[in-house]
Amino acid sequence: MNDVAKIARRKLSDEVFDRLYAMLLNGDYAPGDHLPSERELMETFGVGRPAIREGMQALERHGMVTIQHGQRPKVTMPTADGLLSQIELTAMHMLSSSSESLEHFKEARAFFEMGMVGRAARMADDEAIAILEAHLETQRQALNRDAGAFIKADMSFHTAIAGMTGNPIFSAVSQAMLNWLANFHTAMLHWAGNEHVTLDEHERILAALRERDEVTAVAEMRAHLDRARSLYSLT
Structure with missing residues (x-):
């Protein structure tokens, strides 16, 4: 006692x-x-x-x-941004300390991104499409020149899709997830030496959104994330 x-x-x-x-x-x-x-x-x-x-x-x-x-x-x-900022350190610790947590995160991000791009396809307007085109062009200009700018434009492309949903919580979650990935392991967002593949995948996602084609947009986002998620681990 x-x-x-x-x-x-x-x-x-x-x-x-x-x-x-x-x-x-x-x-x-x-x-x-x-x-x-x-x-x-x-x-x-x-x-x-x-x-x-x-x-x-x-x-x-x-x-x-x-x-x-x-x-x-x-x-x-x-705000949603304020809420997510409170858990950033815990999220980073979780992702860096457990391979199982990382796998759960990859699955959650894919589920979230596919649902989000589907909604974006239903709600897309010309102004939103123009914003995506600008982010993709910025990414294209950074190709083989500025890896930091390339990654930043990549993140902006995805957060712009989140913004198309009209839901600020989606935007905040998208930004938080991408920040956690960028801070945890840059390779999760940047497939060094194969940036042109990322650009091609983004272009196909954008093309589907231009057509307001929800089914194709989701399929292209799934292919994009399936390719990306196979590249990173805790090793």
Whole structure:
């Protein structure tokens, strides 16, 4: 029994965080509203200034409030980008530490990209097609000249397809997945020495989107990702 770890006492700042978090979830303060002052919160919760400040800083780290000197904290508008940025380090750790996690990620990305390009084909308009054409041309200009610009244009091509769906969560997830891949292993996005194959595959995806051909767009995206996913692993 002597080896059993003692239960640690919770910090007051953790209690402050929990109380404030519950207030935000309950809708007591909406995005754009200012929270009470430090003094008001000290009196409400019966704690000192350090606990209030630490609790508030924890809210800021989670993207729930913004804190500016001399002003009361302001409740932020939650976004999909903000949510995904919170899990970036965990995602990177997961991808780098487990081959099984990497395989799950590749499967999830393929499932997501194929569903997304199908929706994009149904919703495509001339302006969106023109944006894709511009990204593809940028990628073509970078061929055999600038690997960094080539990869950036590649990512932009895929995120532009996400944007065509009209769903900001799709756009945020697409950008996050590509960032994780780029930071984890550049080879996942760049098939060095065979960039022309990527360009050809992108052109076929674009051609299907021009025709608003959902079936072909999905088939071309599947072929593109099947080829790409066979190239990378943890080795």
